[in-house]
Amino acid sequence: MQSSPRLVAIANARGKWRQWAVYPLLLLVAGVWGGSFVASRLVLAPETRETALTPTLLAAVRFALAAVLFTPILLRQHRRVRPLRVADIPAFLVVGFFGVSLYFWLQYAGIQLTNAGLAAILVVGTIPLATTIVAAVALGEPLDGRRVAALALGSAGVAVVAGQRGLQVSLQSGFLLGALCLIANAFCFAIYSTLVRGLRDRYQPLTVTAGMTIAGAALLLLWSGLTDDWAAVLALSPRQWLAIAYLAVVCSVVAYILYNFALTRLQAGKVAAWMYLEPPIAVFAGAAVLGEVVSAQTVLGGLVILLALILLQRA
Numbered sequence: 001m002q003s004s005p006r007l008v009a010i011a012n013a014r015g016k017w018r019q020w021a022v023y024p025l026l027l028l029v030a031g032v033w034g035g036s037f038v039a040s041r042l043v044l045a046p047e048t049r050e051t052a053l054t055p056t057l058l059a060a061v062r063f064a065l066a067a068v069l070f071t072p073i074l075l076r077q078h079r080r081v082r083p084l085r086v087a088d089i090p091a092f093l094v095v096g097f098f099g100v101s102l103y104f105w106l107q108y109a110g111i112q113l114t115n116a117g118l119a120a121i122l123v124v125g126t127i128p129l130a131t132t133i134v135a136a137v138a139l140g141e142p143l144d145g146r147r148v149a150a151l152a153l154g155s156a157g158v159a160v161v162a163g164q165r166g167l168q169v170s171l172q173s174g175f176l177l178g179a180l181c182l183i184a185n186a187f188c189f190a191i192y193s194t195l196v197r198g199l200r201d202r203y204q205p206l207t208v209t210a211g212m213t214i215a216g217a218a219l220l221l222l223w224s225g226l227t228d229d230w231a232a233v234l235a236l237s238p239r240q241w242l243a244i245a246y247l248a249v250v251c252s253v254v255a256y257i258l259y260n261f262a263l264t265r266l267q268a269g270k271v272a273a274w275m276y277l278e279p280p281i282a283v284f285a286g287a288a289v290l291g292e293v294v295s296a297q298t299v300l301g302g303l304v305i306l307l308a309l310i311l312l313q314r315a
Helices: 005-044 055-080 086-113 116-138 145-162 167-173 175-195 197-202 205-227 238-263 268-290 296-314
Strands: none
Touching: 005 055, 005 086, 005 116, 005 238, 005 268, 055 086, 055 205, 055 238, 086 116, 086 175, 086 197, 086 205, 116 145, 116 175, 116 268, 116 296, 145 296, 175 197, 197 205, 205 238, 238 268, 268 296
């Protein structure tokens, strides 16, 4: 029995409406993750006399709280969707290390030594470039002329942003080290993106996100327990606790669930493109909340990186 043209038209209209309804959610996710750089800076390098946590300690607190929320989700997925295999636990630990533990340690070290807006530009702008390089090396994906040109242009933009304070000043202030941590952070994400493919072939995205969050939190707690003084957590101000709650609940749980939902409605490339809104959101939020100064070199380097991403997307 064939469907009538009217029913087909109604079904198509509903499908388009469902797609359009996802876009406000993606805008919300981009705004939430853009704001995460500012929230992190409030805890890592407060301008007032508030307590400053180390990158390891902030990451451990954030993902310990997120893991508490993700544990019932993972158990539900285990019972109702697909049981987790014991043989996959090492894979979750490896993915959790690169996608959570090392990734956020590098990002927080970079945010602490630079600022929120610049960190967002380097992290979000460098990840597609780093992913292209890692995919070419690890997976043998070809690098044609347009991709090579995009990588060269993007590298120039990164150099403009990272080297804006001058070599000597950057070395003395730790600014250059922070920028290098953020670039390494992007490559860490690229390695994670390569390693996670096997788990995504066997489990749903929500299961993978919950599993890697819990694994990464466990590794961070072990790491931080050996290197940090957890008494500093008790000295945090109410504003800083709000920032941590925002990072743990809104950024690590709610935004990831919305992002995974968007992936079920739109193509991955269209969903990922919305995340390029994070840097301008972080730049404006950093200026408004933290009083960060947006330099001409930051804007110029960010525009060059954006042009490289457009060229890479077309390639």
